[in-house]
Amino acid sequence: MNVTILFTWNENGKAIFLTERNVLVKSYCSLSNTCSFQDCFQSCDMTNAAKGYLVDTTSNPSIVTLDGELSAGIGEYKIGKNVLLKAMGLGSCVGVVLSDVSTGICGIAHVLLPGASNNGETKYAETAIEKMLEDMIKLGARKSKISAKFAGGSQVFKHMNLEILKIGNRNARSVEETLINKNIPILAKDVGGDVGRNVIFNPVDGSMIVKYTKGEVLWL
Amino acid sequence: MIDLENLGEMELDVLKELGNIGAGHAATSLSQLLDKDVFISVPEVKVGEIKYIFNDFIPDIVAGVIIALQDLEENRSGYLYIMFPEESSRKIASNLFGLEELDEEMYESTIMEVGNILSSSFCDASADFMDIILLPSPPSFALDVPTAVVDSVVSQMARESNHIILFETALSSDSDIEIYFALLPESGLFDEIMKMMELL
Numbered sequence: 001m002n003v004t005i006l007f008t009w010n011e012n013g014k015a016i017f018l019t020e021r022n023v024l025v026k027s028y029c030s031l032s033n034t035c036s037f038q039d040c041f042q043s044c045d046m047t048n049a050a051k052g053y054l055v056d057t058t059s060n061p062s063i064v065t066l067d068g069e070l071s072a073g074i075g076e077y078k079i080g081k082n083v084l085l086k087a088m089g090l091g092s093c094v095g096v097v098l099s100d101v102s103t104g105i106c107g108i109a110h111v112l113l114p115g116a117s118n119n120g121e122t123k124y125a126e127t128a129i130e131k132m133l134e135d136m137i138k139l140g141a142r143k144s145k146i147s148a149k150f151a152g153g154s155q156v157f158k159h160m161n162l163e164i165l166k167i168g169n170r171n172a173r174s175v176e177e178t179l180i181n182k183n184i185p186i187l188a189k190d191v192g193g194d195v196g197r198n199v200i201f202n203p204v205d206g207s208m209i210v211k212y213t214k215g216e217v218l219w220l
Numbered sequence: 221m222i223d224l225e226n227l228g229e230m231e232l233d234v235l236k237e238l239g240n241i242g243a244g245h246a247a248t249s250l251s252q253l254l255d256k257d258v259f260i261s262v263p264e265v266k267v268g269e270i271k272y273i274f275n276d277f278i279p280d281i282v283a284g285v286i287i288a289l290q291d292l293e294e295n296r297s298g299y300l301y302i303m304f305p306e307e308s309s310r311k312i313a314s315n316l317f318g319l320e321e322l323d324e325e326m327y328e329s330t331i332m333e334v335g336n337i338l339s340s341s342f343c344d345a346s347a348d349f350m351d352i353i354l355l356p357s358p359p360s361f362a363l364d365v366p367t368a369v370v371d372s373v374v375s376q377m378a379r380e381s382n383h384i385i386l387f388e389t390a391l392s393s394d395s396d397i398e399i400y401f402a403l404l405p406e407s408g409l410f411d412e413i414m415k416m417m418e419l420l
Contacts, residue, residue: 037408056351073271074367074374075382089277090368092375112270112375123270123378156368159332161289196368213281213365 005066005084007204008049014219015201016084016209017050018069024050028200028209029220064204072110075123077132079107079139085201087152089213091167093123094152094175094191096197097208098132098184100141105130106203111152114167114174125174133182148179149208149220151190151199158194168192188220225312229366232265234417235385238346240262243389245345247340253337254315256393263389270374270384281311282400284327285335288357289343291408296330297354298405299373302335304364308397318342331357342401350416352409370402374403385410 006017015029024047029035035044051062055092058061069084074093078085084109087095099106109128116126137143155173157165172191179186188208210218243260251258283304289297304312313322313330322330336359343354362369377384384404391399405413 060242073269074371075378089365090371091362091364091368092372107311110271112371112378121382123375123382154233154368156362157286157360157372158328158363158365159361161360162286164376165360167372167375170373196364213368 003068003083004054005069006053006063007066007202008046008060008063010045010049010062010108011207013046014207015046015050016200017047017161019050019054022054028211028217030217032217057080066204068203070108074110075121075128076114077107077109077122077135079105079132079135080203081139082203084179085203087199090152090197091156092152092165093173094150094168094171095197096125096132096148096150096175096179097127097199097201098129098136098146098148099201099203099206100136100145100208101147103141103143104203105136105139106201107136107202108199111171111175114170115149125171126178129175129178129182133184136156145186147185149186149188149201150175150179151197151208151210151220153191154193154195154197156194156196168177190218190220194207227267231414232267232415235265236263237352238413239265239389239401241405242342242345242350242403243391245341246401247391248309249337249341250334250393250399253334254312254393254397256288258391258393261390261392266386266388267383268386270378270382276382279365281306281364282366282369284362284364285332285339286360286362286369287335287339287407289354290357291355291412295408296406297409297412298403299377300339300356301370301373301402301404302338303369303400303402304331304334305398305400306363308399311397326365328361328363332361335359335361336415338399338401342403350413352412354409354414358375373404377406379412380407 013031018026070078071086087110096109112123118126124129153168177204198211200209285302287300339356
């Protein structure tokens with residue numbers, strides 16, 4: 001399938017467009033909370049720029065294409081260069097992004113459990129972050145340039161009769177402690193609350209897009 | 221402990237049958253509750269790695285009810301996860317009350333109660349069929365996408381295993397109500413089922 005991912009920006013905001021066969025199919029826009037258009041495919045400057053680019057790739061200097069997307073399933077991590085990184089449907093899970101802006105190498109982990117594993121399983125926060133960091137360094141990232149952003153760890157249950165379901169804040173705390181221990185600066189975080197999240201990382205400008213399952217979007 | 225990756229056709233069939241009978245009883249309860257015909261789909265059993273298994277869940281917001289299952293000795297047997305797509309859950313609630321609009325509190329506790337009734341009949345059925353006692357816990361309720369609702373349960377199960385058995389059955393009625401059922405058995409329950417099978 002002919003899928004292209006575009007990132008565009010202007011003085012007001014930034015947006016990512018997922019396109020299929022030269023048609024816009026999905027967007028993440030930093031203006032969507034205040035935008036008067038409900039579906040984002042109405043004509044605004046940024047959609048016009050994206051549509052223009054699909055017709056003529058030289059039309060606009062403020063458009064960058066990404067080389068595809070990678071989605072981390074529950075308990076795994078993905079690393080890449082110039083790709084859109086995603087961790088979708090996070091409830092109590094936490095999406096952790098590490099990125100080295102100087103080389104463009106970045107990674108995302110979909111953390112399921114707090115603490116460390118004794119046999120290298122990446123569903124645990126500490127183990128996932130450690131392994132992802134190692135892999136990124138192997139790929140050429142520089143430890144001193146790596147910074148982190150993370151989001152997730154909510155408690156979606158409105159009525160709860162099982163104590164074990166309260167694992168979200170423990171996950172978030174474990175992620176934060178691990179990053180502090182490893183001296184990785186935390187540039188942004190969005191944790192807790194009672195709504196699930198999708199976390200998307202745009203390597204071009206290093207922004208983490210948090211899309212709440214109930215619609216609201218944050219660019220961090 | 222049984223290796224979930226290498227389940228045979230026979231084992232999967234037994235699981236399917238358990239799901240079928242459980243869902244059948246739940247469908248009867250739902251039918252009585254709503255006073256409508258209720259159809260059930262042929263259950264699907266999925267065994268897979270935790271990281272992939274939820275990929276094909278519906279992406280929309282559901283009213284999710286989670287019920288923990290215990291045996292008589294209070295060992296955790298697994299979890300029942302009942303998903304009501306939002307439109308269906310609203311229909312069920314307003315149907316039961318005969319009202320178009322319900323306040324949120326009423327709506328939520330109604331869906332929890334429906335979850336409760338469905339899970340009890342599911343458990344009764346598995347007790348009749350397999351002689352396995354499953355005691356349902358009080359329900360927990362959330363409104364969110366299916367993976368966000370279930371990931372805290374999955375995290376609990378993931379401490380022991382990287383694989384998960386999930387079976388899905390959909391209940392539907394002529395007024396376009398859909399309900400999805402998933403049973404996530406812990407290894408204890410699974411061992412019991414397999415022991416049962418050896419006696420057959």
